[in-house]
Amino acid sequence: MSSMNALLLYCRAGFEKECAGEIMAWATELGVHGYVRAAEQTGWVLFQAETQDEITLITSELPFTRLIFARQWVQVAALIQGMPEGDRLTAVKAAVSQLAPRYSEIRVETPDTDVAKTRLGFCGRFTRPLTAALEKTRQLVPGASAPRLHVCFVADDAAYVGISDPANSAPWFMGIPRVRVGRDAPSRSxxxxxxxxxxxxxxxxxxxxxxxxxxxxxxxxxxxxxxxxxxxxxxxxxxxxxxxxxxxxxxxxxxxxxxxxxxxxxxxxxxxxxxxxxxxxxxxxxxxxxxxxxxxxxxxxxxxxxxxxxxxxxxxxxxxxxxxxxxxxxxxxxxxxxxxxxxxxxxxxxxxxxxx
CATH class of the missing domain: 3.40.50.150 (Vaccinia Virus protein VP39)
Structure with a gap:
């Protein structure tokens, strides 16, 4: 089994420092030691702990709603890098097969930045063959009390694969609620x-x-x-x-x-x-x-x-x-x-x- 000893957090680009500071403070309060990787304007932060149990402790003891700057959090394994353009599915399937016996749903996502948004079309297309592969192995069981599977492409050839608890995470794709207010709204606010x-x-x-x-x-x-x-x-x-x-x-x-x-x-x-x-x-x-x-x-x-x-x-x-x-x-x-x-x-x- 792959060790999921890191926590990937999505945030607004430009607020990586705040997101990192917040998760570090909560980890310290829970007695978890680790360090943060955060680059400006990337839209994501990675908290790295020594063990998977420490990450599980954070996601089980800390209500996700207590986080201010994180849109979503995902317990992840090591970054998959250098995937060939013509076959990213093989590497992702290999990683997914080691994380959990089954999943309740699949989300193929990317950070919310202008550059990363160009991958959204690919994320949609990639979801279909990944879904078919997990249905074939009976690892995808919609409605089951199983974790949600996330595949987050942080680059065209690199992705984090991990899980979230549907009961303690954001329910929306990329952690972003889809709100429609209509054309008659007096202002963007x-x-x-x-x-x-x-x-x-x-x-x-x-x-x-x-x-x-x-x-x-x-x-x-x-x-x-x-x-x-x-x-x-x-x-x-x-x-x-x-x-x-x-x-x-x-x-x-x-x-x-x-x-x-x-x-x-x-x-x-x-x-x-x-x-x-x-x-x-x-x-x-x-x-x-x-x-x-x-x-x-x-x-x-x-x-x-x-x-x-x-x-x-x-x-x-x-x-x-x-x-x-x-x-x-x-x-x-x-x-x-x-x-x-x-x-x-x-x-x-x-x-x-x-x-x-």
Whole structure:
């Protein structure tokens, strides 16, 4: 059997340092020693441990949702290199046969960079013969309680082959949710909130956002986030001195309140606060924590625009700001943080009060 003593993590190109720092910190906390390989603008990071058991410890003890900058993680064997252009299948099949007795599904992927995206067509074509080969040997059993097989081509002639646990990994191809917001969306930012709702509100807490609820969108102009909520039957108070797009107002679910997002407070508590204002991360964290602590909103989804340096440190500082404010109210809450596909130099947070 091939030893899978490394962890491959997909991330946004340009955030390899943050992804590497995060997995190193978690490994240290779990008592796992290792080192990281990370090259800028590649879209992937490799954490190398001494043993396969150490990688298994990380992927079993650490919930994948706790990772901020990783889109996906895969427990992998050694890199397969120098595959001939006319026959990559032979080398991949040989590696796959040694990893697990069976697989629940197959994903042939590549890092999310402009250069690597040119391989996506090949990945699709390669999936078909690999699927046929595993079906022939009865190693592919859809729906079975078996690991997911990943083949990640990091170069045209080089690939990592490994597995992920479907119960503790991203469910999407390349770790990227496929979000469609429609041509009527007032702005590109609508995709960020649509993706956030898909990522943060899964089956267990989807009931926390439903038609008939009320929300406030701070810094709403031109209305992309308000529009997404309105599509779900949420009545939104959109707070901004700037204009709102006609598409947002045409929903008849949005009330435009001209004002400052930092000073506005609702007359009555709302179910949700959303915020995508361009401001320092700590100021946004303080604002949202205050809304939740004072009961102006029960839950919040918001973005933090990160500095060019010490991005991970800034996120941790904002986490502490929120924790200290809510601890003063002895308030129990859940905070999820993720750099979404639609995010750029930012991360998205979902802060939800726990039920009393």
């Amino acid at each position: 609508a995709g960020k909130l649509a993706e956030a709702l898909m990522v943060f509100l899964d089956g267990s807490n989807a009931h926390e956002l439903k038609a008939g609820m009320r929300a406030v969108d701070l810094g709403a102009s031109p209305g992309g986030w308000a529009w997404v909520l309105a599509q779900k039957g949420i009545r939104v108070t959109a707070v901004d001195n700037g204009p709102m797009a006609a598409a947002a107002m045409a929903t008849e679910m949005v009330e435009h309140m001209r004002g400052d997002g930092f000073t506005y407070r609702p007359h009555h508590p709302v179910n949700w606060l959303v915020c995508d204002m361009v401001e320092s991360p700590s100021r946004i964290a303080q604002l949202v924590a205050e809304w939740i602590a004072r009961g102006h909103a029960r839950h919040a989804i918001f973005n933090l625009k990160l500095p060019m340096k010490k991005r991970l440190e800034e996120v941790r500082r904002c986490e502490e700001i929120i924790a200290k404010r809510l601890e003063r109210e002895d308030m129990s809450y859940t905070l999820q943080i993720k750099q979404l596909y639609h995010d750029r130099e930012e991360v998205t947070l979902c802060l939800m009060r726990d039920k009393a």
